[in-house]
Amino acid sequence: MSYIHAFLGFPFLLLVVLQYVVQPVLLCYLGTLSLRAIMAVHSLSWGKALIVFFLASLTFFLLSFLPGNIFQL
Amino acid sequence: MLEPEQKVDSSEPDPDRPHWLVQIPKDWSGQCFKMFTQPGGDTLAKEGENASWGRICLLLMLFLLITLLTNQLSASPLSGLSFLRSALSHLVVVFCNFFIYMGLLYLLAWLLRGRGAFLAQCYLLLFPLILTNLFFA
Numbered sequence: 469m470s471y472i473h474a475f476l477g478f479p480f481l482l483l484v485v486l487q488y489v490v491q492p493v494l495l496c497y498l499g500t501l502s503l504r505a506i507m508a509v510h511s512l513s514w515g516k517a518l519i520v521f522f523l524a525s526l527t528f529f530l531l532s533f534l535p536g537n538i539f540q541l
Numbered sequence: 542m543l544e545p546e547q548k549v550d551s552s553e554p555d556p557d558r559p560h561w562l563v564q565i566p567k568d569w570s571g572q573c574f575k576m577f578t579q580p581g582g583d584t585l586a587k588e589g590e591n592a593s594w595g596r597i598c599l600l601l602m603l604f605l606l607i608t609l610l611t612n613q614l615s616a617s618p619l620s621g622l623s624f625l626r627s628a629l630s631h632l633v634v635v636f637c638n639f640f641i642y643m644g645l646l647y648l649l650a651w652l653l654r655g656r657g658a659f660l661a662q663c664y665l666l667l668f669p670l671i672l673t674n675l676f677f678a
Contacts, residue, residue, distance in 0.1 A: 491676065501669045510650040520655070521646070527645050
């Protein structure tokens with residue numbers, strides 16, 4: 469591979485790394501932080517905090533299917 | 542012999558104290574950095590004590606601002622009256638969605654015998670929510 473190809477490929481590689489490595493890791497970290505916050509506020513265990521988070525997200529998702537909902541713009 | 546107590550005039554501003562417009566972002570950035578680098582139970586519980594409705598409203602406004610900015614930077618930016626209408630509808634939707642979701646979380650935590658404060662929960666969960674919105678919008 470020539471130098472010019474390597475030079476043109478670098479931004480693409482950077483984008484791929486950002487999208488498939490940095491973003492998922494960051495999302496996991498922020499999710500974990502939210503769980504830690506629920507655990508700290510309510511004095512819950514990891515398992516219970518995970519159940520709370522999952523059920524709340526699922527209910528919120530299901531609520532968005534209500535007719536005439538205000539959840540979407 | 543004891544000196545008589547000097548009266549301190551509290552109405553005079555402290556010259557060493559920075560302006561609140563400087564102080565609040567400085568405090569928040571410090572707290573945010575601490576929360577993200579040392580997310581232990583103690584740090585979060587301590588931070589939860591600083592929760593107030595004013596701070597929550599300001600953070601929600603920041604959340605709204607980020608949402609509007611990311612929408613404007615998207616493929617079809619709005620202008621004039623349509624932007625104002627979009628901003629108002631975003632305001633209503635962001636506030637409603639946030640408090641409905643927080644209410645659900647609080648209710649479920651309460652059902653699992655969690656006895657925390659709603660205010661602290663809203664305040665602490667706003668930090669990761671804003672960053673998620675910022676990075677993934």
